[in-house]
Amino acid sequence: MKRASEIINAVEHAQNVLVCGHIRPDGDCIGSALAMRRICEKLGKNADAVCDCDKPSGFAFLPEYDKFCARRFDKYDLFIAVDSADEKRLGEYIKFLDGAKNSIDIDHHPTNAGYAKINVVDASAPSVCALLFDLFENSGLIDKDVAVMLYTGLSTDTGHFMHSNTNARVFERAAALCGYGIDVGAVNHDLYCSKSEKKLRLTARAIDGIRLYADGKIALMTITLDDLAACGCDTSDTEGLIDFATSIAGVKISIAACEQPGNLFRVSFRSVSADVAAVAGRFGGGGHRLASGCIINGSRYDVADRVISAATLALS
Numbered sequence: 206m207k208r209a210s211e212i213i214n215a216v217e218h219a220q221n222v223l224v225c226g227h228i229r230p231d232g233d234c235i236g237s238a239l240a241m242r243r244i245c246e247k248l249g250k251n252a253d254a255v256c257d258c259d260k261p262s263g264f265a266f267l268p269e270y271d272k273f274c275a276r277r278f279d280k281y282d283l284f285i286a287v288d289s290a291d292e293k294r295l296g297e298y299i300k301f302l303d304g305a306k307n308s309i310d311i312d313h314h315p316t317n318a319g320y321a322k323i324n325v326v327d328a329s330a331p332s333v334c335a336l337l338f339d340l341f342e343n344s345g346l347i348d349k350d351v352a353v354m355l356y357t358g359l360s361t362d363t364g365h366f367m368h369s370n371t372n373a374r375v376f377e378r379a380a381a382l383c384g385y386g387i388d389v390g391a392v393n394h395d396l397y398c399s400k401s402e403k404k405l406r407l408t409a410r411a412i413d414g415i416r417l418y419a420d421g422k423i424a425l426m427t428i429t430l431d432d433l434a435a436c437g438c439d440t441s442d443t444e445g446l447i448d449f450a451t452s453i454a455g456v457k458i459s460i461a462a463c464e465q466p467g468n469l470f471r472v473s474f475r476s477v478s479a480d481v482a483a484v485a486g487r488f489g490g491g492g493h494r495l496a497s498g499c500i501i502n503g504s505r506y507d508v509a510d511r512v513i514s515a516a517t518l519a520l521s
């Protein structure tokens with residue numbers, strides 16, 4: 206694949222590589238960052254994988270997870286962004302992008318305009334991990350550990366192989382990754398059946414607070430800082446809670462509004478058909494057509510009013 210050789214060539218011309226995912230990292234972000242880090246090391250380079258975040262606890266089963274968010278250098282000559290639709294998603298690590306001689310942006314978000322010197326953006330890819338698999342499938346750089354990392358992002362970004370982006374090619378990639386000898390049952394258990402008790406308590410609270418609008422077509426879940434404090438959770442524990450709002454029969458658009466310090470709400474949208482990238486776009490956010498997000502300043506009830514109005518318009 207031409208793009209693979211372009212990436213390998215850039216890595217070969219570098220010495221120290223920083224692989225960077227996005228703020229509030231998910232499985233695809235962490236899986237692809239660790240996989241790309243290991244691929245760079247296999248090419249004989251010093252590589253670190255980071256994102257601007259507290260290290261999430263749910264991915265500790267991943268190989269080399271101790272290397273995630275362990276930056277060793279003050280300057281890198283190659284910066285590789287993964288799963289990050291724009292530079293803002295890199296948080297404070299944007300300064301390493303600015304300071305690097307060369308840069309690569311590997312992503313699958315349709316709103317990615319290409320902010321690096323080399324941009325490998327494929328909006329048809331279901332996850333960055335899937336894209337990395339396609340790129341490096343025949344390079345000899347994928348081993349069992351990389352396969353676990355890539356399988357993780359393939360699974361999480363397809364919603365456990367349940368979302369509409371799941372197709373024959375997704376299963377072909379999953380099958381090929383299994384061929385490296387990974388224990389799929391164990392990985393799935395680690396990914397989906399090892400929640401902390403406090404996260405489960407927060408889930409109960411969040412579900413209890415779901416409200417329906419527009420004849421049950423819109424579901425709104427609100428998680429406040431008080432909810433987090435009551436359960437001993439932090440904002441990273443809100444990851445994935447929106448799926449419970451999405452799972453209600455008849456709901457076309459689900460919304461999770463998670464309070465952040467400073468009178469801010471991080472709002473996520475999921476949809477089965479309506480364009481919620483456009484809804485998030487009204488508030489300065491973006492993402493995929495069926496999964497998007499934005500940050501809104503305001504009180505809980507003001508934010509709720511505004512997102513419900515915008516979502517209601519998107520239904521018609």
Ligand SMILES: [Mn+2]
Nearest residue numbers: 233288333362
């Ligand atoms: Mn992704």
